[in-house]
Amino acid sequence: MTDGAGDDSAGAGGGADRPFAGLADEPAPLSKHPEGYWELCAADDVPSPGARGFVLDDDGVRVGIVVVRQGQSVRAYVNRCPHLSIPLNLWPDRFLSPDGQGLQCATHGARFRLDDGFCTAGPCKGRFLQPFPLSVKDRKIVALEP
Numbered sequence: 039m040t041d042g043a044g045d046d047s048a049g050a051g052g053g054a055d056r057p058f059a060g061l062a063d064e065p066a067p068l069s070k071h072p073e074g075y076w077e078l079c080a081a082d083d084v085p086s087p088g089a090r091g092f093v094l095d096d097d098g099v100r101v102g103i104v105v106v107r108q109g110q111s112v113r114a115y116v117n118r119c120p121h122l123s124i125p126l127n128l129w130p131d132r133f134l135s136p137d138g139q140g141l142q143c144a145t146h147g148a149r150f151r152l153d154d155g156f157c158t159a160g161p162c163k164g165r166f167l168q169p170f171p172l173s174v175k176d177r178k179i180v181a182l183e184p
């Protein structure tokens with residue numbers, strides 16, 4: 039699976055288009071384990087339903103992701119709105135729509151389903167957030183190398 043680790047597909051190339059670019063409170067990047075994964079947090083550290091942002095250091099390239107939890111279901115997307123390829127959030131961990139039923143881009147209000155990242159409203163309606171591989175091991179959320 040491709041995560042878009044390249045400049046133009048993931049917005050993670052370190053340029054102005056990279057996820058979290060310009061955010062004052064960008065989370066500290068997490069280092070990759072030598073076996074090729076990032077340990078993010080305990081499963082209960084993400085509210086349910088809720089979302090939390092992380093920045094992964096992928097061999098010097100920063101990749102922003104948003105982890106979404108709904109009960110036992112946990113998934114992740116690259117933190118990049120399909121409209122302008124900028125981060126969804128303007129403030130740390132503020133990803134959900136006011137009703138808590140979807141993700142919402144803070145810039146122009148595009149809404150995305152939690153379970154598959156499909157955009158249901160806004161300027162990128164009909165497009166998807168890019169999924170990022172994830173697993174839960176021993177109650178810890180782990181991002182996997184795409």
Ligand code: FES
Nearest residue numbers: 119121143146148
């Ligand atoms: S940048 Fe996300 S809706 Fe415009």
